[in-house]
Amino acid sequence: MASMADQRTDAESTTTDAVDRVLSREAERPAGYTLFSAGRAEALQDDNGYLDDRDGEQFDREDRAALRRVQGLSTELQDVTEVEYRQLRLENVVLIGVYSGSTLADAENSMRELAALAETAGAVVLDGLLQRRPHPDPSTYLGRGKAQELADVVASLGADTVIADTELAPSQRRALEDVVKVKVIDRTAVILDIFSQHAKSREGRAQVELAQLEYLLPRLRGWGESMSRQAGGQVGGAGAGMGSRGPGETKIELDRRRIHTRMARLRKQIKGFTPAREAKRANRERFAVPAVAIAGYTNAGKSSLLNRITRAGVLVENALFATLDAxxxxxxxxxxxEFTIADTVGFVRNLPHQLVEAFRSTLEEVALADVLVHVVDGSHPDPGSQIATVRDVIGEAGARDIPEIVVFNKSDLVDDDTRLVLRGLEPQAIFVSARTGEGVDELFARIGELLPTPPVELDVVVPFDRGDLVALAHHRGVVLSTDYDELGTRLHVRVDPGTADALRQGGTVVVS
Incomplete structure (x- = not known):
């Protein structure tokens, strides 16, 4: 009789074979398609040891990645470990895209970014297919022939979902689903899904839900008589007539009305967060504290840079949209x-309009900043398009005229030739590494140059028993010189008007 250890080994071997069989199926390349290489997306690079002591304990990161078991619910696959079970249950997706005016390299970069989005959302990318055509087919996006070839690829790979690298019209999504026989979603749906997973604050969750409902509203779909609530009167046929009179609106109309009601409540709720945010901002303005905002493409290393500068302990993760709350x-x-520095939500190409509107309050941190630190991933294959995308969103937020510092982050991953190319894109940019600390001092110096200088210059003698005023001058202003005489501490300072009034009341102004 085989021992328990031998039985366990046999079970584990069988399980491993099952996992390998599910995860390693391959398909032939269909004619007319460009095959996009599978595997880990380039947009999600290796961690490269970027996590260090400046990033804090990262409890949020551990909690997000945790695998939890609900006791008493295991009813199948008793011999499969949790990790293998999770692998078997991951959603398997095939990516599709259509390109015309852009080059193949641009289209592939966009598909790799979509693959990174899908991985961040929790899917396994099995394959990616690109088709070159002047315009997407108005009916099935790919065209009927290629849509049928896609159905064959999906069937051979065992995919659960098809993701289009665009925002599909509701009719296109339905028509393509009818052909491929699996769920079809678009780029916008994936981004919304990531946002819904990562939003933590009450305001962030409300903003994401509002964006999801705005996206869902035109995509409600009915299924024949099962959705009807209008039957009644002298209607022939079984199941009609008496007892079938409904409230006078179809089920889909009822759903639309409920969505509109929920959206109105969410807008009111989001509006209710405004006073608290404005009170904090007014407090900073009252004390004339300048504001710096960190903006940039998603996964460019904004949170890592904030941790490097301030040891803020903000969540750092090699994933898209890890940060949603400012x-x-x-x-x-x-x-x-003294100045404040804010880490903001990252941007991405073709950012859904619903999210731009819903996260308008988050973008206010960018619009109301005195200096903008524009972080770019220097190791990305197409940094130019990232810069253009971020500047478009900055323009929509009304922050185009704010002084901007372009920072090429992850400089420790960039060779000398690439640095020359990046310098050609942005001659005044600063090369920074949140990992090694390269360029951080230069960045601080540039921020100091661009921050507004306190407007009031004052020469004042502060009594020795008013050390609080001396501390206030150092805390909120720039002390140009300090001397001591028999009357007290003589300060030559530049301060904001409020601090100047406090110094005048507690000290003696020296008139030169």
Whole structure:
């Protein structure tokens, strides 16, 4: 009789074979398609040891990646481990795209970014297919012949979902689903799904739900008589007539009305967060604290850079849209001036209009900043398109005239030839590494140059028993010189008007 250990080994071997069989199926390349290489998307690079002590304990990151078991619900696959079971249950997807004016390299970069989005959402990318044609087919997006070839690829790979690298019209999605016989979604749906997984604050969750409902509203779909609530009167046929009179609206109309009601409540709820946010901002403005906002493409390393500068302990993860809620921290320039620095949500090409509108309050941190730190992933294959995308969103937020510092992050992953190319894109840019600390001092110096200087210059003598005023001058202004005489501490400072009034009341102004 075989021992328990031998039985366990046999079971594990069988399970491994099953997992390998599910995850390693391959398909032939269909004619007319460009095959997009599978595997890990380039947009999600290796971690490269970027996580260090400046990023804090990262409890949020561990919690997000945790695998939890609900006790008492295991009713199948008793011999499969949790990791193998999770692999078997991951959604398997095939990516599709149509390109015309752009080059094949641009189309492939867009598909790799879509693959990274799908991986971040929790899917396994099995394959990616690109078709070159002047315009997407108005009916099935790919064209009927290629749609049928796609159905064969989906069947041979065992895919659960097809993701289109665009925003599909509702009719296109339905027609393509009818052909491929699996769920079809678009790029916007994937981004919304990631946002719904990562939103943590009450305002962030409300903003995501509002965006999802705006996306869902035109895509409601009915199924014949099962959706009807209008039958009644002298109607022939079984099941009609008496007892079938409904409220006078179809089920799909009822759903639309409920969605509109929920959207109105969410807009009111989001509007209710505004006073608290404005109160915090007004407090900073009252004390004339300058504001710096970190903006950039998703996964460019904005949170890592914030942690490097302030040790904020913000969640850092090699994933798209890891940060959704703005984080504000205090810091100081080399000459002692205090400023706030905010980490904001990342941008992405073809960012859904619903999200731009829903996250308008988050973008206010960018629009109301005194200096904008535009972080670019220097190791990305197409940084130029990332810069253009971010600047488009910055323009929509009304922040085009704010002084901008372009920062090429991850410089430790960039060779000398690539640096020359990047320098050609942005001659005034700063090369920074959140991992090694390269360029951080130069970035601080540039921020200090661009931050507004306190407007009031004052020469004042502060009594020795008013050390609080001396501390206030150092805390909120720039102390140009300090001397001591028999009357007290003589300060030559540049401060904001409120601090100047406090110094005048507690000290003696020296008139030169």
């Amino acid at each position: 984080t504000v921290r205090r810091s100081r320039t080399e000459d002692g001036r």
